[in-house]
Amino acid sequence: MQSAEAKFNRNSLLLALRRYSSAVRDMEHTILLPSLLRDVPTDEVWDCEAREESSKDLYESYLMFKTIRTMVESGLVPLDDHKAKSNTTLSKNMEPLLDADPEALFHFHLRGLFSVMSNLTKKTQSLTDKYMDIIGVAK
């Protein structure tokens, strides 16, 4: 697997998943007292870019990043819909896509997954940096 991976360029989905996994591992090693993240709003870190997320504190984000990492590492597709509300909205938006041809759908989801993984990696790194700020350690 290592040799095959070596030839992948920066746009590889597999590499994006591994980069995320590595960012979460780094976050876990750095954040020894996750409770310090409680009540720190995410807005300070991510400039309100995700509206729903602004109600979360950084501690919830910390837990979310760990949950997603477990799924990324197991490679399993979730069957239980614990994010039911958001997924209903997403599924409604999905309806017009069902008429699209499968090649376009494949590209759409491949890019989408790549993009969301890159975004989550950046957010995980920002969270780790924010923790360093909180405990007063310079990067």
Add this chain to the structure above:
Amino acid sequence: MQSAEAKFNRNSLLLALRRYSSAVRDMEHTILLPSLLRDVPTDEVWDCEAREESSKDLYESYLMFKTIRTMVESGLVPLDDHKAKSNTTLSKNMEPLLDADPEALFHFHLRGLFSVMSNLTKKTQSLTDKYMDIIGVAK
């Protein structure tokens, strides 16, 4: 990689990608004269389920399955937009999703990719069966 894969269940994305790859390999080994698929409408095989696709013949589908397989095996995310028309439609539908929280987006694209790979695997198998019918070989 083999040992890690052994514990994955049927809902693994990695397994879905490999199943697709294997179905295309089987198609290539079976279809020795792809030109026999020319002018055979896809409707006969897939019951008009994808409107855009109904203009394709099975030979075009054969080529499409091979193209997607190359991408699946390389793991690369396409940067060039050769499916520009369909992707513009998909991107428009994508806009409301950008407000969703990243965990929901992650689930959405992971499931989407899993679902489109399962669908493509079935279609590849149907195409292989159809070829067997055309050349008069019983399954």
